[in-house]
Amino acid sequence: MIGAFRKAMIALNHSHEKLIAPIIADGSLATVGVGDGRMFPLVILDTTERPDIDAAIAAHDHGPPGDVRVQWGRLPHREETVTLILTLLRPVEAVVMVEFDLNKNHGVIVEQILQNRGLYVQPGRPGDRLKDDPQKPKIIVEVADTGFKATWDRLFLAHTALKLRRKGMKRGEAKRAAKEVVDRIRKVASMRPFTA
Template identity: 30%
Template sequence: MKRKTKMDDSHFVPIVSDGAIATGGTADGRAIPVLVVDCENHKEVLNLVHLHTDSPPGDVNCTWGINKKYAFLLFSFSKPSEVNFGVKFDLQSQANLADGIVQSQGVYIQPSVFGKRVAEGLDSPKVLVEVAPRTKIPDWDERLVKAMTKKMRSHGMSRRQAKEAAKDYFQRTRELWALRMGSV
């Protein structure tokens, strides 16, 4: 039985932009997605990032949720301070980003006050969060393919063409997420 939880939109921190960072010394050289988030109405997230710069790694639990339109990643930090928030990904336009987090098993959270683009805040504080494989939703792949198939159908592809193209799209993007940087 699936548990449904209704969350107020105010719980979600808006994603302003995204990108990825890959270094030989982090996550075995995997590219890790970066979410640049708007903390204007979420000062607790900005404070959390500042606290992480001067403290040891904290404790966080991550939970994925998904519906027909969105994938949700919920964060529950207990150290260095208690902060709960989520981010949501439109499956029509951000499925690759959400899947990148699943594939790389992590995500950086960078407040937009340090720059609205990843490159602008490259040397600024950000939090690296491990997103354990056990958090992945069991039918994740099928749901992503279904959402991407729908998008491709809206661009005039037949059902069969769209489904094959969606599968191919995720296969190719996962090849990119699997690339590793050498040690520096």
């Protein structure tokens, strides 16, 4: 199996933390003083069922930078997704699972996260967009290398080739085209609008 993961347990503080707040919108932010001008992806999560995420991000937004532990994984029976598990340690504890659906082109976001080593997470409700309220509380999370990149490279390439095969390409043609598509995505993901 491409991109096999080891089984592991996720330590939750409360039972509601097993609820996934789905991505309802995404974008990118770059600031001269943050991350050497790297373009960080931003995901807006539907926190309707997870008001604890709203509170945790508000606490992080109004205080000193907090600590966040990250781990990539996959949830059972969700073969078309990868999940970034964020464990917010302080000032407020919370576990947030950000699930990226490869069928919804979230692979581009994962690629940006890995290239730029971070992402912004913003709580929201269906219909919210970054442009509508750019000052809404959000946190930036550093995503250090956890050893996931090699697995992701194989998984993303295989998934991209499979999508191209579903559109009618032959196996060899789809493999070559998938490599070109992934290379183009990586080139865009590594762009820096601001340089130090």
